Amino acid sequence: MSVALALPADGTLIACDRNAEWPAIGQPYWEAAGVADRIDLRIGKAVETLDGLIKDGRAGTFDFAFIDGDKKNYGVYYEQCLTLVRTNGLILIDNVLWDGRLIDSADDDRATNAIRDLNEKIRDDERVFPSMLPIGDGLTILRKLP
C-alpha cells in the first residue's frame, strides 16, 4: 500500500503472492486508502508470474521492484526483476541479513544459502550499483546500470 500511495494516479503495481490469505488482510486498507485500483494482485507462484510478464514483452518497463517472497527463490527473482526493471530503475531486496544467520557457518539451510549466494552475486555484479542498509533485517537497494 505504501508503494501504491507513492504512485501517480495512472501508476500501477503488480503484487505477487501464492497465497490469497495474506493480501486479503491488506485489501480493505487498499480500498480505504483509495489505491486498490492501482494494485494488480496476481495469485500464483511469483516465478511464474514474473516469467509471464517477461514473455508478455514487459522487460525493461518497470521503475521499481521489491523482493520479499520465499527466500529460496531470491536468486531467480533477482534475475527476473533485473530483466523487468528499466535502466536506472530500482530493486529493493528485504531480509538480506537474515537475522544474522548468514554468518553462522553451521547454518546450512536452503533459504540461508540462497541469501548468502545472492549477496555475493550482487557484490560482484557489474550490472547494478548496490547499497546494503543495515536496518531491520537488512535491506539492499540497487540501481540497474546502463
Ligand SMILES: C[S@@+](CC[C@H](N)C(=O)[O-])C[C@H]1O[C@@H](n2cnc3c(N)ncnc32)[C@H](O)[C@@H]1O
Ligand atoms: C514476508 S511476506 C511479504 C510481505 C509483504 N512484502 C508486505 O510488506 O506486506 C512473504 C510472502 O511471500 C509469499 N510467498 C511465499 N512463497 C511464494 C511464492 N513461491 N510465490 C509467490 N509468493 C510467495 C507468502 O505467501 C507471503 O505472503
